[in-house]
Amino acid sequence: MTEPKLPGDDDGFAKALFVASSADRDIRLWLSEAAAVEDKPVPFAAFVQCLADPESATGRRVMEMAVRRPDVRAALMTLASRFALGHLPAVAAASDGALAVRETDAFRMRLEAAYDAGGLAYFIVERLDDGSDMPRLAIGIPEAGEPVMRALPESVDGGVQLMLPSDDPFLHLFRDPDSRFLLA
Amino acid sequence: MPILDFGGSASGLRTEISNELASALSAVLDASGDDGGRYDTRTRRSLVQTIAARAYGKPLLELAYLIAAADQLSGRHGYVGFFWGVRAATSGAYRAAAFAAAGRSAAPREIEAGADELIISYPGPVFRVSYGRMPFLAALLDFCVTALGFSEMDDEISAFLSGPKDREDMQSFANGLSRRLYDFLKDHLPSQQYERKFNAMCSFIADRTDRRVSADAIDDRTVLAFWEECCSDRRAGSDFKGFRTVAINFLHLRLALKTAADRLAIDAAAPIGSSRDAGEVDPEEICGALEVVEGRRSVLAELALPPADRLKAINKRESARLELVMEAGDAAAVLPLTILRAECFGAHQARIVQAVRKRKATEPHGAVEALIDQKPVEDYGAATDDFQELTVQIRKVRLALMFILFRNARPEAFEIGFDLFPEVARALRNRINEPEIDFADNVVPLRPGGAIGRLLQGAVEGDSETMPEAGLFKASRLAFAKVNRRGFEEERVCELEIMEAATACEPLLRVCGEELRAFLAALERHFNLIPAEQVFEEDCRRFHTALAALYRETA
Structure with missing residues (x-):
């Protein structure tokens, strides 16, 4: 006659529940003790929010973190590439050595000097087709080195412009024919 | 792997949970939504429990169907737009998103937004995902993306979305994702330490009582005697140093044994034998x-x-x-x-x-x-x-x-x-x-x-x-x-x-x-x-x- 099965050290269910229950508690404790840890991963929802509206509080926070944290920069770049409205590749050098216009079928980006404010330049993005989506983020990607990102204001008429100091690294990248750009 | 050792601390925490796992979970759970957290308390708790119990098999199949449906519903932004297009991941928000998308003229015929659920009619049996379930599935996807990396996940999802969508394809995608999560958790949430503890405590009780271990065998004297023995032979150096930790371990053990006994009692009362005997x-x-x-x-x-x-x-x-x-x-x-x-x-x-x-x-x-x-x-x-x-x-x-x-x-x-x-x-x-x-x-x-x-x-x-x-x-x-x-x-x-x-x-x-x-x-x-x-x-x-x-x- 076999001994009736009783719960104990041979019971897989009890062991699995003990393991799960202990792990669950440890995770909860870890989370509460690690609440103040810096440089935690940025929630994916924040990246999406940043792409949708880089001028929102979350968007600005992600953009600031992207400047100082390579992991945040890389993640934002990945997502921006995935949902880019326009990829503007490297181009042939301009005859005067400095590029002022780049364009695809859908968008044109150009630079214009600001006449009434010394040392400033306008970065302008225009929609060329009849699509409805306008980019909210422009990313300059150098041949070597770190990308530079700029949030774009919301547009209602198919065009946006940013006023930037003439020594802004974003403008340097724009003028460099070896760099490429993303509009997301 | 970094080990947090709080053996004698107030929390009694000594765990091998990796920083990476905790950080990924923390990022998901701390995500903000409209005027508060992106996920409600229940969803947050369910996600942690699912990870702790490694019970993501069935949810990943639901997720596969929902990703496929969401991608068809959401136009240019695809599944990302559906899952993360809502700030607060609530059933109401997903219901509204599903209704808005399904009401468009270009909405796919295979997907219907019902009053309480999304009805997905891919080849094979009709699959339903309730709006109430969606916040949890969104949190699970959020965790996968954060822990495994968006780029890798997105490549895998894109390949899945470009293929046929019958039941086998869904299951195959879910199985692949399940394997990846298993591999991740194997390294970042190892269970050996917990299993070792379970075995040590059960052995002690069995030796002490000379019978099979049950919840009733755990009393105040047993807990103290176990800890004393661990201290005297310095086994405590590994798993059982802090009395508070030992107390918590025995509380968990008692509950696990009691729940298992209740489950066996239900099985014994059932008119037909249970498949649980197989040991799985x-x-x-x-x-x-x-x-x-x-x-x-x-x-x-x-x-x-x-x-x-x-x-x-x-x-x-x-x-x-x-x-x-x-x-x-x-x-x-x-x-x-x-x-x-x-x-x-x-x-x-x-x-x-x-x-x-x-x-x-x-x-x-x-x-x-x-x-x-x-x-x-x-x-x-x-x-x-x-x-x-x-x-x-x-x-x-x-x-x-x-x-x-x-x-x-x-x-x-x-x-x-x-x-x-x-x-x-x-x-x-x-x-x-x-x-x-x-x-x-x-x-x-x-x-x-x-x-x-x-x-x-x-x-x-x-x-x-x-x-x-x-x-x-x-x-x-x-x-x-x-x-x-x-x-x-x-x-x-x-x-x-x-x-x-x-x-x-x-x-x-x-x-x-x-x-x-x-x-x-x-x-x-x-x-x-x-x-x-x-x-x-x-x-x-x-x-x-x-x-x-x-x-x-x-x-």
């Missing part, structure tokens, strides 16, 4: 059991989260005092001495551990020696008194909550009143014109309008000398005036968020009070047999021996 354990079943036991354990966490946290019903010190009692659940009444020991001697051990750490840095070892020779700062009498005071405080706060609810004409006010003053319920029974059949001795049906409306009005406006409901209100007003904590301010009583907080706090505090009373009653029974001072003195001797064995060796 269904993670979903583990997760379900975990959800049941977690209900009470999570009370303190829920008090600290919105909406309850708008009222400071429990302060930090009280929460720390309650932690072990709530962790124990019904075992608090079975292992009351273990809890008391963990409170008094656990804190004492934490001070010794702290001194050991300092000694390693700079200080002479005399401080550790002196601490080992001392008694705990708090003895059993003092700790019991403190727990008693806590029950009084909880009662006072519940009365204050009753005041807030009365002022907002909420019938829940009477639920508190009848619980704290059962005689009032009996007195009011005759005043309410409701079918008697619904009445128990201390229960009054709280249906809105009619009688309850009159009672609420009478409570606030009536004469407390002649009307029992007005007496309740008066008692609540007096208590409210004595609670000087955040949110309990007269001018804020009628704010919506304060009323919501009071409604959320009340059932949580009620549970705290119940657990505490059961624990104190068990302690009282114990100390009626052997006085608390006598137990404490004996324990001081035993803990001194064990702590000396643990820490003097390294002094």
Whole structure:
């Protein structure tokens, strides 16, 4: 006659529940003790929010973190590439050595000097087709080195412009024919 | 792998959970939504339980269907737009998103937005995903993306989306994702340590009782004896150093054994044999059991989260005092001495551990020696008194909550009143014109309008000398005036968020009070047999021996 099965050290269910229950508690404790840890991963929802509206509080926070944290920069770049409205590749050098216009079928980006404010330049993005989506983020990607990102204001008429100091690294990248750009 | 070692700390945490896993979970759970967290408390808790129990198999199949449907529904932004296009991941938000997308002229024929669920008619059986399930599935996807990387996940999802979508394809994608999660958790949430603990404790109990291990075999003497043995042969150096940790491990073990026994009893009663005999354990079943036991354990966490946290019903010190009692659940009444020991001697051990750490840095070892020779700062009498005071405080706060609810004409006010003053319920029974059949001795049906409306009005406006409901209100007003904590301010009583907080706090505090009373009653029974001072003195001797064995060796 076999001994009736009783719960104990041979019971897989009890062991699995003990393991799960202990792990669950440890995770909860870890989370509460690690609440103040810096440089935690940025929630994916924040990246999406940043792409949708880089001028929102979350968007600005992600953009600031992207400047100082390579992991945040890389993640934002990945997502921006995935949902880019326009990829503007490297181009042939301009005859005067400095590029002022780049364009695809859908968008044109150009630079214009600001006449009434010394040392400033306008970065302008225009929609060329009849699509409805306008980019909210422009990313300059150098041949070597770190990308530079700029949030774009919301547009209602198919065009946006940013006023930037003439020594802004974003403008340097724009003028460099070896760099490429993303509009997301 | 980094190991957090809090062996003798207040939390009793010694775990091999990796920073990477904890950070990924933390990022998902801390994500913000509209005016609060992106995920609600229940979703957050379910995600942690699912990861802890590794019960993601079936949810990943649901996720596969939902990703495929979402990608078809959401146009250019695809599944990302559907899942993360909503700021707060609620069933209502996903329902609205599904309706908006399904109503477009280009909406796919295979997907229908029903009233309560998305109905997905790919080749094979129709699959349904309820809107209520979507926040959890979104959190699970969020976790996968954060832990495994968006780029890798997106490549895999894109390949899946470009292929056929019959049941096998869905299952195949879910299996692939399941394997990736398994590999990730194998490294970042290893289970060997927990299994080792389970085996060590069960072996000890089996040796001690000379029979198969059961929940009933775990008592206060067993827990202390196990820890003493670990200290004396220095096995504690690995898994069982802190008494508080050991106490928590035994509470979990007892619960696991009890749940397993209940499950076997149900199986035995079933007319047809169960497939469980095959030895396979269904993670979903583990997760379900975990959800049941977690209900009470999570009370303190829920008090600290919105909406309850708008009222400071429990302060930090009280929460720390309650932690072990709530962790124990019904075992608090079975292992009351273990809890008391963990409170008094656990804190004492934490001070010794702290001194050991300092000694390693700079200080002479005399401080550790002196601490080992001392008694705990708090003895059993003092700790019991403190727990008693806590029950009084909880009662006072519940009365204050009753005041807030009365002022907002909420019938829940009477639920508190009848619980704290059962005689009032009996007195009011005759005043309410409701079918008697619904009445128990201390229960009054709280249906809105009619009688309850009159009672609420009478409570606030009536004469407390002649009307029992007005007496309740008066008692609540007096208590409210004595609670000087955040949110309990007269001018804020009628704010919506304060009323919501009071409604959320009340059932949580009620549970705290119940657990505490059961624990104190068990302690009282114990100390009626052997006085608390006598137990404490004996324990001081035993803990001194064990702590000396643990820490003097390294002094």
